[in-house]
Amino acid sequence: MHRYGFVALILLVMPIAVGAETITAVCKNPAGRALGIDSSRAAVNEPDGMLGGQISIKWTMGEKTAQISSEGPGVSTPVTEVAVTVHFSDEQASFVVVNPSTVWLYSLFVRTRHLVITRHTTGFADSKGGAIGSVVHAACDIRAK
DSSP states (O other): OHHHHHHHHHHHHHHHHHHOOEEEEEEEOOEEEEEEEOTTOOEEEEEEEOTTOEEEEEEETTOSEEEEEEEOTTOSSOEEEEEEEEEEOSSEEEEEEEOSSEEEEEEEETTTTEEEEEEEESOSTTOOSOEEEEEEEEEEEEEEO
């Protein structure tokens, strides 16, 4: 009887493992704007993004985490982070990365092949104490395996 319970468990889990698709998105030249105030309370309203750079997302559908890599122009080693999956549907998957002074939200829109990124931070580089938000977007090449 114990052996049959194990077989039933394998048959129950196997379709999930076999049917899981891995989505890979490569999104080039993310561009947008940064808005808010810096640490001196001066208004921020300027272009933001990574012209010549790219963001890559690798996610197995249904998984709780994804791998997000960013690579600027001329960078030989991309920065890779683990993001938490916060939402997914047939049209969109969203992931969040939390750092000490910044929260990043990445939303990948599969049908339109587009990535929208929002950044919420206290400042740029070493300047902290402000309140700045950025929204950038990029077209993506999306593949599923």
